[in-house]
Amino acid sequence: MAITNNDIAAIFNRVADLLELSGGNEFRVRAYRGAAMSVASFSQSLADIIISGQEIPKLAGIGKDLEGKIGEIVKTGKLAQLKELESQVPTELIELTHLPGLGAKRVRLIYDKLGVKTIDALEKAARSEKIRAIRGLGEKTEKNILAEIEKRKGLQQNVRLIDAIKAAAPLVEYLKAVNGVTQVTVAGSYRRRKETVRDVDILVTCSKAKTVMDAFAAYPLVKQILAKGLKKTTVVLASGLQVDVRAVSESSYGAALVYFTGSKEHNVAIRKIGVRKKIKLNEYGVFRGKRRIAGKTEEDVYATVDLPWIEPELREDRGEIDAATSGNLPSIIELSDIQGDLHAHTTATDGRSTLEEMIEAAISRGYKYLAITEHTQHVTVAKGLEPKAMRKRLAEIEKAGQKYKEITILKGAEIDILGDGSLDLPEEILEELDIRVCAVHYKFNLTKEEQTSRILKAMENPWCQILAHATGRQINIRSGYEVDLPAIFRAAAQHGVALECNAQPARLDLNDLNLRAAKEAGAKFVISTDSHHTSELEFMQYGVWQARRGWLEKRDVLNSQSLKVLLSSLRKAPQAALSHK
């Protein structure tokens, strides 16, 4: 299997980890980490480019040396330099640096003094009070190490955005009620709408920061206070979610919001522009010498580095700064652009709302159209319909649809892609459908090659209009099946199969980078909720957020168009459908 960009990035990150542990130059370490970021977020396969004999495009943070190393990795599958480092530094130490509070310097120090290489050995050393004996460390650090090891045992992973939103809402209300507070804004990866967040960062503007810090620390759901200062407090809530609150004055709001929204890489990039222009950006404002030249709004702050305001979802240092500089920022899609939903189930299969309830919920959202897409027979766990029952259901959908003037109800199906790549409905029923959504629901364990050729075969089928669940993942539950996504994206562009950006907050089958790569490959999209209840139609927002992170614009998303344009943009169903029967 060819080397992926992620493989290259992983090697560079490992080099950075080991260089850092061996006490290497910190800027050199940073260069490897930056290169890893750059490679991982590049949308085309570097291996493909090199193997086909083309020039590697100029990537930020990659110079002659690292370009050569990318070539070495692609050609040999490994990097000699990494092997060398691995023979010099115990690789187990990398794991230790992942403990909060322990960085490369302390891990190295503990290793040099005590020979500690593993978490178990570290725990033993801490329990026998050997850590505190090391000069530079102490009793507190030793206790913190033990606490972190304990915490690891009940590992807290990143939480899904939807869960962070639910946890943050009451806390935001609580903080708004604190005396002197004027604004409460959730920033961080939450504001950038990442699919999962590590913690929740809340920015508060107020007259007296100390009052806010005290009130926050006293919030009833706080389980543990990790740090508490005059301007910044970090706690863990009873749910395990970490929350940071940062207080600034009203006049610093914009600068603080930019700083606190991140990403870190985006901030570093704009501060570097600042350095070139001899101005300093921090969370309090923008400064030329001692003089403060901006800070109240985000627009003001960006203007000082000659940039327009940038949508939070784009702030990942993945090309948005160049795009902003050259006036080429994408005009990313908005929730209000969405005109209908193209993937929904009802009580006829595994949904929990009736057909009429779903239609009325879609109307109340102002939709122009809604596709009802019941499962087909192979998906027995979801009570998938066998052809006869499907035909009956389609008649019911048509009849119900006629009762409503304000919306068009499309007869659809979520057609199972069978193990051999064929579709789980006979042609005479495929022909009756207005819209055909195809997806894999079983045999997740095929090899990457097998899974890819199975799905490609389905996409070559002229009836396949939309590919749903391109990865089958469930966030924090399962990673999805092995599949060659770039090949799927190319096929989508070639055959005119729209890719579904699944909006279920626990699914979001295609991630931000996938969406962007697919767009660059020339694919079109639909954003669909895959609703099983009227309340899930609201999940459209999560799909739109993910699409925005993938740089999708209105014109890329077919269900942001009128019904007429949507139907004419979907792949044409075969005319003489049954001719080769």
Add this chain to the structure above:
DNA sequence: GCCGTTTTCGGCCCGACTGTTTTCAGTCG
């Protein structure tokens, strides 16, 4: 190791908090 409106060397984003030591290093975001 990268990079250049201080351009082939000498910089490399910036500040808060903790714990340690007593002025600062380490870690984090």
